Amino acid sequence: MEKYSSRKIDEFRRLILPIELRAKMGLSSKEDKTKRFYVTLQRVGHIIVMQPTDKDTENSRKIDELGRISFSGDIIEEMDWGIRKPVEIYYVDDRMAIFK
Secondary structure (H helix, E strand, O other): OEEEEEEEOOOOOEEEOOHHHHHHOOOOOOOOOOOOEEEEEEEEOOEEEEEEEOOOOOOEEEEOOOOEEEOOHHHHHHOOOOOOOEEEEEEEOOEEEEEO
16 A cells, blocks of 8 residues: 555545546546546445546546546545545555545
8 A cells, every 4th residue: 555645625525636646547648638537436434445447427536637536525424524624545456545
């Protein structure tokens, strides 16, 4: 497990993913600025595990051009994350893990 950073969720329930981690996971493109990137979300206890996907599905979230991902209010509440409270971001087995 490799720790990348601690980040805070903003008032719009978004989290900015570190650019190095997005590049490592293939979630950014310097050549194609219009390409859309998605991650699937899976809740495992008090951890959200994110994995890259090509599809926009019910369990996926879009990463915007600035590397932000939005979480629903339900996820924020269930995970006991607060606005402007830090969460930890780790890289584990080609996946991202986020927890408080």
